[in-house]
Amino acid sequence: MSDNEENTDISFSGGTIGYEAHGNLYLNITNKCSANCYFCVRESSDGVYGYNLRLSKEPSYDEIIKELEQSDLKKYNEIVFTGLGEPTCRLETVLDVTRWLHERGVRVRLDTNGHAKLMYPETDVVTELKNAGLDSVSVSLNAESEEKYEKICKPSLKNAYDSLIDFTKEAIEAGIATRMTVVGMPEIDIGKCEKIARDLGAGFRVR
Numbered sequence: 001m002s003d004n005e006e007n008t009d010i011s012f013s014g015g016t017i018g019y020e021a022h023g024n025l026y027l028n029i030t031n032k033c034s035a036n037c038y039f040c041v042r043e044s045s046d047g048v049y050g051y052n053l054r055l056s057k058e059p060s061y062d063e064i065i066k067e068l069e070q071s072d073l074k075k076y077n078e079i080v081f082t083g084l085g086e087p088t089c090r091l092e093t094v095l096d097v098t099r100w101l102h103e104r105g106v107r108v109r110l111d112t113n114g115h116a117k118l119m120y121p122e123t124d125v126v127t128e129l130k131n132a133g134l135d136s137v138s139v140s141l142n143a144e145s146e147e148k149y150e151k152i153c154k155p156s157l158k159n160a161y162d163s164l165i166d167f168t169k170e171a172i173e174a175g176i177a178t179r180m181t182v183v184g185m186p187e188i189d190i191g192k193c194e195k196i197a198r199d200l201g202a203g204f205r206v207r
Helices: 061-068 087-103 125-132 146-153 160-173 190-200
Strands: 009-012 015-021 024-028 079-082 108-112 136-140 177-182 203-206
Touching: 015 061, 061 087, 079 087, 087 108, 087 125, 125 160, 136 160, 146 160, 160 177, 160 190, 177 190, 190 203
Parallel strands: 024 079, 079 108, 108 136, 136 177, 177 203
Antiparallel strands: 009 015, 015 024
16 A cells, blocks of 8 residues: 555444555454464554454454455455454354455465464364465464463463464465564564474565
8 A cells, every 4th residue: 555545444333344554455354362462463452554453243254245345356465364363263254255255366365373273173274275265374473482482472272383383384285375474572583483484384574
C-alpha cells in the first residue's frame, strides 16, 4: 500500500475481517490462540497499522466470502491468514476460504504458530492445506530451544516446539513455500534460529 493510499478494511458486524498492508490483504478470522507469547501485539494493542482487530464474534465462512467478493483480489500480492489470533484455531474455515481463493487464482499464505498438528491429531493438516491450494506458510519459530520457547510463548499444548518443527518439515516436503520467523529480541539467538530454519530447508525472516 502506497503512502497516499487510505487504510481500507473489510468489516462485518463483529469487527474487522481484512486489512491492507505491504500490497497484501490480511484476514483476521479469530482472536483465539494456542499460545500466550509475551511479545504478542494483542498484549499491548487492539491491532496493527491503525486497524482495530478485536472481534466481538468470529466471522462465518459466508461472511468472509461476502466481504472478499466486494474486494478487487487481483490487486494484492497475496491473501494472508493472520490477525490477532492463530488462524488454524479455525482450520476448516482456513481450508474452505483457501479453496475459494485458489479457484480464483489468488495466492494464499498462512501465518501460523505451527501448533495445528496438536490441535487436530486426527487430521493430516499439512496435506489438507496443500490440497486446498495453500501457496506458502510462515511458521513462528521464536526461539532456538524448547526451553526458551516455553518461557517466551507459553503454549497451551504439550510438545508445541517439536510439533512446529514437524509442521515445518511436512510443509516443505509437501512443496508449500515455507519460511520460519522470529521476533528480534535480545534474549533470542537469531543466528541459531536461522540455522534451524536453513537446516530444515525453510526460508528465514526476523520480524
